[in-house]
Every structure is written in C-alpha cells, then in structure tokens.
Amino acid sequence: MTTTQSTLKSNASHNPSQISEHIYAAFLNKASLSDLPITPRSKFALDGIFNDGHIKHRGASEEQVCRALLTQEVDTSFIDKLWNDPANKEFVDGFMYNKLCRDAAKGDETALEAYKHYAIQDYFYLIDYVKFRALRLATVPSTDLSTLESETPSVGRSYGWVVEWLQTCTENLGIDPDVIATTERAIAELAYSNFLQNNTRTEDWFNLHVIMIPCIFGWSKLALELYNDPTTKKGTTFYNTWIVPNIAFSVQGVAQLGSSAVRLANFLATNANGWTSPIDLDENFRTLFRTAARLETALFNSGYEGLGHALPPV
Numbered sequence: 639m640t641t642t643q644s645t646l647k648s649n650a651s652h653n654p655s656q657i658s659e660h661i662y663a664a665f666l667n668k669a670s671l672s673d674l675p676i677t678p679r680s681k682f683a684l685d686g687i688f689n690d691g692h693i694k695h696r697g698a699s700e701e702q703v704c705r706a707l708l709t710q711e712v713d714t715s716f717i718d719k720l721w722n723d724p725a726n727k728e729f730v731d732g733f734m735y736n737k738l739c740r741d742a743a744k745g746d747e748t749a750l751e752a753y754k755h756y757a758i759q760d761y762f763y764l765i766d767y768v769k770f771r772a773l774r775l776a777t778v779p780s781t782d783l784s785t786l787e788s789e790t791p792s793v794g795r796s797y798g799w800v801v802e803w804l805q806t807c808t809e810n811l812g813i814d815p816d817v818i819a820t821t822e823r824a825i826a827e828l829a830y831s832n833f834l835q836n837n838t839r840t841e842d843w844f845n846l847h848v849i850m851i852p853c854i855f856g857w858s859k860l861a862l863e864l865y866n867d868p869t870t871k872k873g874t875t876f877y878n879t880w881i882v883p884n885i886a887f888s889v890q891g892v893a894q895l896g897s898s899a900v901r902l903a904n905f906l907a908t909n910a911n912g913w914t915s916p917i918d919l920d921e922n923f924r925t926l927f928r929t930a931a932r933l934e935t936a937l938f939n940s941g942y943e944g945l946g947h948a949l950p951p952v
Contacts, residue, residue: 712895712899712900712903712904713903713904713907713908714855714903714907715907715910716903716906716907716910717851717855717903717906717907720848720851720923720924720927721851721855723924725924726924726927726928726931729927729928729931729932729935730931732931732932732935733852733856733860733931733932733934733935734856734859734860734863736935736938736939737749737938737939737942737949738752738753738756738938738939738941738942739860739864739876739880739938740864742874742876742880743864743867743869743870743871743876743877743881744869744870744871745871745874748945748947749876750874750875750876751945752941752942752944752945752947753811753875753876753880753941754807754811754812754813754875754941754944755821755940755941755942755943755944755945756937756938756940756941756944757803757806757807757811757813757879757941758807758813758817758818758821758944759823759824759826759827759937759940759941760803760937761800761803761804761807761818762823762827762831763827763830763831763937764799764800764803765800766827766830766831766834766835767796767834768796768797768800769831769835770831770834770835770838771796804818806879810875810878810879811875811879821944824937824940824943824944825940826933826936826937826939826940827937827940829933829936830933830934830936830937833849833929833930833933834849837849837926844906844909845922845923845926847902847905847906848906848923848926848927849926849927849930850902850930851902851906851927851930852927852930852931852934853930853934854898854899854902855895855899855902855903856931856934857884857896857899858884858885858895858896858898858899859895859899860884861880861881861882861884861885861896862884862885862893862894862895862896864881865881865882865885865893866893883896884896884899886900936951
C-alpha cells in the first residue's frame with residue numbers, strides 16, 4: 639500500500655480530538671503536517687496559519703492561536719458575513735452546486751472522467767500556489783527578519799504536498815504521468831494563478847487568508863454536504879480522494895467540517911477585529927471572496943474541457 643493510499647484509508651479513524659492534538663504539536667514544530675489525513679490544499683492552509691501565529695506583530699497572539707488550534711468548536715462568525723451575504727449568493731450557489739462535484743458524487747461516469755482532468759489542473763494550481771508563497775516573500779520588509787525566518791522553510795515544505803497530490807493523480811486516479819506532462823493549463827487555472835500572484839502584491843496577509851475561504855472552508859462544507867447526501871455513491875475515486883479527505887469524524891463517527899476548515903474559520907474570527915473595517919467588509923473582502931469562489935467553480939468546470947464539453951462561464 640502506498641503512502642497516499644494509506645493516508646486516505648486512515649482518514650476515517652482520525653477524530654477531531656486526535657487531529658487537534660497533532661495540529662497543536664505541528665504548530666509547536668514537534669510533528670509533521672504530512673502525517674495528517676487531509677488534502678494538500680488543507681496542509682498549505684494550516685502551514686500558513688502556523689507561520690502567522692508565530693509572528694508576534696501579526697494579529698492574534700501565539701497563545702490565542704494555540705487555543706484556536708486546540709478547540710474542536712468552529713467559529714464561523716467572520717466567514718458567515720461573506721458566505722451568507724445576499725450579494726454573494728449567486729457565487730456561493732455556483733460553487734456549492736457545481737456540476738462536476740454534484741455529478742461525480744453520484745457516480746456519474748462522465749463526471750468521474752472529468753474529475754481526472756480537473757485533478758491535473760489542481761496539480762498545476764498547487765505548483766502555482768507554491769510560487770505564490772514564494773512571491774509573498776518579496777513583500778516582506780527587509781527589517782522583518784522573523785517573518786523571513788518563518789516563511790522561507792515553509793515554502794520548502796510546500797513542495798512535498800504538491801508531490802503528494804501528484805501521487806494521488808497517478809496512483810489513486812490512474813492518470814498516466816505522460817498525460818500530466820503533456821496537458822496544458824486551462825484558462826481557469828491560469829486565471830486563478832494570476833489572481834493569487836497579483837494579490838500578493840496588493841493585499842495584506844489577512845486578506846490573503848480571506849481568499850482561501852472558498853478553497854479551504856468551501857471545499858469542506860461542500861464535501862460534508864455530499865457525504866451526508868443519500869444519493870452520493872460511496873467507494874468511487876471522487877468519494878475516496880476528495881469527499882472523505884475534506885471532512886473529519888467525531889469519536890461517534892459523525893461527519894463534520896474538516897480540521898483545516900475549522901482552523902481557518904477560527905483564525906479569521908480571532909484576527910478579524912484587528913484587521914477589518916466597514917470598507918473591507920462591504921467592498922474589498924466581498925470582492926476577494928466572490929472572485930475566489932468564481933475561480934474555484936471555473937476550475938471545477940475545467941474538468942469537462944478535457945472531455946471537449948465546455949460549460950458556460952461562471
């Protein structure tokens with residue numbers, strides 16, 4: 639059994655309490671995020687939160703972040719303002735009811751084939767996200783040595799999670815490595831990459847966490863809904879490699895939001911008071927959130943482009 643297969647299989651045996659303890663140990667540099675049964679995207683999110691928690695002048699104190707990491711309760715107060723905003727409903731619904739995830743969850747053969755093409759694009763996204771993390775270093779003031787010390791090794795760790803998803807593509811989804819090597823980046827993936835890189839130069843660190851709401855919290859929220867849907871077909875590649883790794887299970891076996899979604903929500907809620915203003919909530923945060931949601935939906939839709947079935951623009 640490969641490392642990836644073992645990780646996916648062991649996911650059901652991890653409950654929030656165990657994951658909380660492991661995350662806390664990782665925050666204190668006593669454990670590796672690589673051992674957690676969560677998606678590479680989730681590991682990127684947690685690693686970023688860890689770095690910011692260790693830097694004293696960035697928002698909440700290290701002690702506050704530690705408490706947020708250890709809790710199993712989720713505070714969605716900040717995310718709810720954006721997620722439930724009527725002005726964002728069109729984009730939230732577009733994300734939550736995207737054709738690929740809904741159809742793949744039901745076991746639709748065309749959707750499962752499209753998921754393979756999507757997985758390749760998500761691999762490209764992860765590569766670009768590592769570059770995004772590297773570009774963020776250019777925005778750090780030369781006098782901010784603590785941030786440089788924390789961020790630099792984090793970029794190096796990110797490479798391993800890209801490899802992890804590549805292994806999922808080849809070993810679990812059965813995608814030929816030569817196909818991956820010759821596949822072109824979809825327009826949606828290029829747009830998402832440009833969005834991340836452009837915002838590196840224009841947004842502060844808190845806003846860069848706001849951008850992650852659809853791809854971390856949204857993924858888990860959608861995965862949880864699909865897991866609980868009686869029409870979802872268990873045992874498919876989509877179920878095993880996307881739905882299950884994006885949720886967590888209580889000691890009683892009840893499915894709930896994944897660990898990275900909980901930590902991102904709590905981190906944003908903990909830091910919101912120090913970084914928000916009416917302008918941010920009404921304009922900037924809303925724009926960042928809805929753009930990220932649209933790009934996530936477009937990236938899902940790009941899976942059908944690989945089959946020659948382009949979907950309407952989002």
